[in-house]
C-alpha cells in the first residue's frame with residue numbers, strides 16, 4: 001500500500017463515491033479481463049481488490065477472462081504453433097486441449113484465488129459448468145476455417161443469478177459447449193458481450209493492454225457512437241484483437257446495454273477510476289448522452 005493522503009481528503013474521496021455506489025447498487029457489471037492486462041502480478045492483485053470492493057458495496061461484478069499470452073506460452077513449451085486471424089485463435093484439436101486447460105484451469109483459478117485472498121468470495125466456471133454457455137462453430141463470412149472456434153448461441157444465467165445472490169463473484173473462462181458436447185474456444189470479448197446483453201448489465205467494461213480505441217496516429221477516441229464504430233470497422237482502423245472487442249460492444253449496445261467502456265488494464269485501479277469517478281478512462285461507447 002502506498003502512502004495515504006490526509007485523512008480528511010480520504011473521507012472526501014469516500015463520500016464522492018457515494019452517488020456511484022447508490023446508482024449501481026444491485027446492478028450487474030460485466031467485466032472482461034484481458035489476458036494481456038493480467039501479466040503483472042501487482043496489477044492482478046489490484047484487480048482482485050477492486051472487484052472485491054465492488055461486490056462489498058453492493059454491485060454484482062461478473063468477470064469473463066481471456067488468456068492469450070498464457071495460452072501462447074504453453075503452446076510454445078509444447079512445440080505447437082499459435083496462429084491468429086483477426087484476433088481469433090485458429091484452434092485445432094491439440095490447441096483446443098491447451099486452451100481448455102489454460103483458461104479453465106490455470107488462469108481461471110489464479111483469478112479466483114486472487115479475489116479470495118483479497119477477502120472476496122469467487123467461483124470459477126467455464127461455459128460447461130451449470131450449463132452456462134451453449135455454442136456452435138463460428139462460420140466466417142470470408143469462409144476461413146478456424147477449427148474449434150465457436151460463437152455463443154445461448155446463455156443460461158441461472159447459475160450466475162445463484163452465485164450473485166449468494167455473495168459470490170463468478171469468474172468465467174470462455175469455453176462453450178456444442179450441441180454434441182464438444183468444446184468450443186470462444187473469444188472472451190464475445191462471451192462477455194453475450195453475458196452483458198443477457199444479464200442486462202448496467203455497465204460493460206473491457207480491460208485490455210492499450211489506452212482504449214486508438215486512431216491511426218495513436219490518439220485515443222474518448223467517445224464513440226454506434227455509427228462511428230461501424231465506420232471505423234469498415235475503414236480498417238480496427239485490426240487484430242480490437243475487432244471482436246468492437247463487434248461485441250456493438251452487439252451489447254444494440255441489445256440494450258447502455259454503455260460499454262474499453263479501458264487500459266495496465267493503469268493501477270483502472271476499474272475504480274472508471275466506476276467511481278467523473279473522469280472516465282479509456283473509450284466510452286454509447287449512443288446515450
Ligand SMILES: Nc1ncnc2c1ncn2[C@@H]1O[C@H](COP(=O)(O)OP(=O)(O)OP(=O)(O)O)[C@@H](O)[C@H]1O
Nearest residue numbers: 034035036066067068208213214237238239241242
Ligand atoms: N484501433 C486500435 N486501437 C487500439 N488497439 C488496437 C486497434 N487496432 C488493433 N488493436 C490491437 O488490439 C489489441 C487488444 O486486443 P487483444 O486481443 O490483443 O487483447 P485482450 O483482448 O485484452 O486480451 P485476450 O485476447 O487475451 O483476452 C491491442 O493490443 C492492439 O494491438
Ligand SMILES: [Mg+2]
Nearest residue numbers: 066087189241
Ligand atoms: Mg482479445
